[in-house]
Amino acid sequence: MPHKQKKCLRSILKDIGFLNRTAMAAGNAGRFDTAFRNLNQALDITRRLDKKCLVAKLLNNLGNIYTMSGEWDKALLAYEQSLSIVTEHYGTDNILYKTLQKNLVYLLTRDIAAA
Numbered sequence: 001m002p003h004k005q006k007k008c009l010r011s012i013l014k015d016i017g018f019l020n021r022t023a024m025a026a027g028n029a030g031r032f033d034t035a036f037r038n039l040n041q042a043l044d045i046t047r048r049l050d051k052k053c054l055v056a057k058l059l060n061n062l063g064n065i066y067t068m069s070g071e072w073d074k075a076l077l078a079y080e081q082s083l084s085i086v087t088e089h090y091g092t093d094n095i096l097y098k099t100l101q102k103n104l105v106y107l108l109t110r111d112i113a114a115a
Contacts, residue, residue, distance in 0.1 A: 009049075016042045016054065020061060027065040035065045053096070056085040060100055067107055079104050 023038035039062050046054045059082035066075035083100045090096070 012045065012049065016045055016058075019045075020058060023065065024061060027068050032065065032069045036062075039065060052085050052089050056082045056090075056096060059085070060096065060103065063103060063107075067103070067110075072107060072110070075107055076104075079107065 019038045019042035023035045023042065026032070026038065027035035039058060043055065043058045043062070046058055059078045063075045063078035063082065066072070066078055079100055083097070083104070086092075086094070086097050086100060
């Protein structure tokens with residue numbers, strides 16, 4: 001039975017990866033409705049699995065899509081939620097923390113320049 005559960009989990013994680021990749025491709029193509037739908041679906045599944053690192057990565061990607069679509073307040077919220085998960089569970093000495101720092105600096109300097 002545990003092997004069957006692992007296979008099922010592996011399949012679910014593949015689905016999450018597919019949703020994430022298609023969301024990012026849609027965002028890069030300017031199809032933000034599809035991007036948001038797929039990322040939010042991936043986030044819902046991942047939260048139910050309680051995979052905190054994956055939730056943080058998806059929130060970072062959601063922040064990226066919000067940034068691309070010009071929704072800076074929502075991008076900031078997604079990045080902050082991701083950063084909170086990362087610092088609480090994984091600390092600050094990791095690539096995701098550094099990526100989030102760069103994304104926040106970009107967002108905040110872009111926001112200031114636009115003001």
